[in-house]
Amino acid sequence: MLFADDTVASLAAAVELVNSAEEPDTLTEIAQLDAFFEKHRYTGAHAGTAAELAAVRAQRAPLRRLLTADRDTAVAVVNAILAEHRAVPELVRHDGLDYHIHAVPPQAPLQVRIAVETAMAMIDLIRADELSRLAICADDSCAGIVLDLSRNRSRRYCSTACTNRNAVAAYRARKSAN
Secondary structure, three states, X not given: OOOOHHHHHHHHXXXXXXXXXXXXXXXXXXXXXXXXXXXXXXXXXXXXXXXXXXXXXXXXXXXXXXXXXXXXXXXXXXXXXXXXXXXXOEEEEEOOEXXXXXXXXXXXXXXXXXXXXXXXXXXXXXXXXOHHHEEEOOOOOOOOEEEOOOOOXXXXXXXXXXXXXXXXXXXXXXXXXX
């Protein structure tokens, strides 16, 4: 394993959140926020309100900037997030998960927990000089973010849809060349 489970989980959640802004927007209803909350096993406060949905949606652009930043910029953004939310890392164990890091209390607003958990995960990528694990989708019509944790660093597309669209296009190009 390249990174700790909580790092991988936080990065996957952040990438999904950022990519939810791509067309079609997949985070427009409270039910979608509830599903995101459950899928990524967030703990703590979850109001399930329109205000919380709006606050989480507002995190997409800042997280995109963080996930696509160069190393020095990413460090500055991580430090700013941690300072703004007065993050104090603490080892915790809950819900069948072994020890992992939480840096804000569970009653902190969901959007704060998402921002801080992403910043904490980015610390691992920055320290390992592995920011190349994050990239923009190779599909020219997509601006989604790819989290490539594969051993051979071969992931190029942000989703199965983009992978399939490009495979079909390549197949059709080969067929028309014959």
